[in-house]
Amino acid sequence: MNEPDLLARAAAKDSAAFGALVRMHQSALRGFLMRLTRGDGALADDLAQETFLEAFRKIAQFRGDGSFAGWLYRIAWSRFLMQARRRREESPEGFEEAGAMPHPEEAQLARLDLESAMSKLALAERAALTLCLALGQSHEEAAVTLGMPLGTVKSHVLRGREKLRRLLPGWQRERVR
């Protein structure tokens, strides 16, 4: 059964159809949340569960004007922001942004792999880069998902890329060796 059929059945509260949608999208959604949580698998899974539950509750509101995956990412993003706000309230230093330009020494110390370099980026840069490049969303779709103006998303992608280039100076050399 294809996705539109599954969505129609899930909207009629067919839980088997919704289960098929969960299995279809769990990997990408959890991967996206892993990026946002800087690799905190337990937190990413909790947020992914909450995302799917909210999607089940609101599935009749899904109009199909964008992709279902995009709609899931939007829910996940807002869940993540709520969680981040709660964490910040509990401990002010618990969920600090890594928004500043990386220091050259820090760049040297950074492990030469993408995930650790990604974790050095600001939250919005991580999210924008992941949506636009790894998850194949257009800038426009990512702007809707993140609830940001298009220009802001584009600048997050550019700035994120720039920081990664600084953080991964040895990556190309490492691959050639």
Place this chain on the structure above:
Amino acid sequence: MNDELDDLLSRPLPAVADNGFSARVMQRVAGLEWLRSMISTAALLLCALALLLLVPVSGIEDTLARLAPAIAASLPLSIAAGAIALSLSVEQLVRRR
């Protein structure tokens, strides 16, 4: 480096094994559904109870008793009932064929 970096960034995210995740989500969905049906049933029961307590049942009985002969003697209602019975019979016949 630019192209290499773009290639690296454009690679799909590593696949995350399900490891029972979907089953756990569906378990919570089932719990949610159960809770919703319980709330609906409880609300329905409460409404029925309120209706029984607040609406004068004897008054309804009297009204029905007064209206029953008029309904039975009504020509338009008899025609409507006949039309319904006829269409149901025709439908049955068409289905059998």
